[in-house]
Amino acid sequence: MNEILEKLLEAVEFGKVDIKSPYPPQLRGQDGSTELTLKAIENGINPQQILELALIPAMANVGKKFSENKIFVPQMLMSARAMGASMIQLKPFFTSGEIKTKGTFIIGTVKGDLHDIGKNLVAMMVEGGGWTIVDLGVDVGSERFIEALKNSPGAIVGLSALLTTTMVNMGEIVSAIKKQSPETKILIGGAPVNMDFCEKIGADFYAPDPQGAVEYLNKMAS
Ligand code: B1M
Secondary structure: OOOOHHHHHHHHOOOOOOOOOOOOOHHHOOOOOOHHHHHHHHOOOOOHHHHHHHHHHHHHHHHHHHHHOOHHHHHHHHHHHHHHHHHHOOOOOOOOOOOOOOOEEEEEEEEEOOOOOOHHHHHHHHHOOOOOOOEEOOOOOOOHHHHHHHHHOOOOEEEEEOOOOOOOHHHHHHHHHHHHHOOEEEEEEEEOOOOOHHHHHOOOOOHOOOHHHHHHHHHHHH
């Protein structure tokens, strides 16, 4: 793999945000995810490759080490910060270009769940696909989705969940939204969910990744 991407993967995996950050001690004085992302862009590496070859594998390594009790929540949080710093640099590449005319996409991570990296990636890609985004953030219950729908009638709703304990909240949110406005289309995603679960809770579609979300939304808009 390209040396910059290797270093970026390491920076995100070990939570090195930028050159000034003292954490982690073994990378002190070295470039963090901010500088390495900029270097990768300057060297002509495609932003999609930066995501797929460095950032996403780094988070997969973090998850594996967490499962094996080799790291704990604070380290996981530093990796998330490093990934977020990198995404700030990548965002303009995914969101520039088209005029936003396709419709509104309301997205949030469901109640009880604080994971937002995947949700932010989906929001970024969908925005780049020409949609207006209403990002409700994390830990979002049905009331806030319904309120957002009142402000953006006809919008499509996206629910993200990363925990097996919070994916069940998706079902409650889908029921509440469908009760209020049965015509609203609801897309779900996140590591623990799949198409079977989507059908079980009465959502309209499951997308495994941001690209799947963009394709579904574009199909709805056409
Ligand atoms: Co958490 N965490 N975490 N965590 N965390 C996981 C999810 C876990 C799998 C780690 C593990 O054990 N291996 C595990 C869940 C186990 C389970 O439920 N079975 C776990 C746990 C247990 C926890 C805590 C309970 C830990 C604790 O406190 N003891 C706690 C829960 C807090 C809470 O939410 N209430 C917790 C906390 C955290 C941090 C806050 C420290 C941090 C999150 C910071 C943040 O998001 N700002 C964190 C992190 C970073 C992770 C891992 C390491 C990485 C998640 C991530 O960002 N992945 C994760 C392990 C892993 O995923 N391997 C883990 C990268 C991201 C790009 O992928 O989010 O899957 P993902 O999104 C993908 C797709 O799923 C899809 O597209 C994205 C891009 O491909 N997608 C959608 C996502 N949403 C979509 C929506 C769509 C469509 C597609 O349409 C609407």
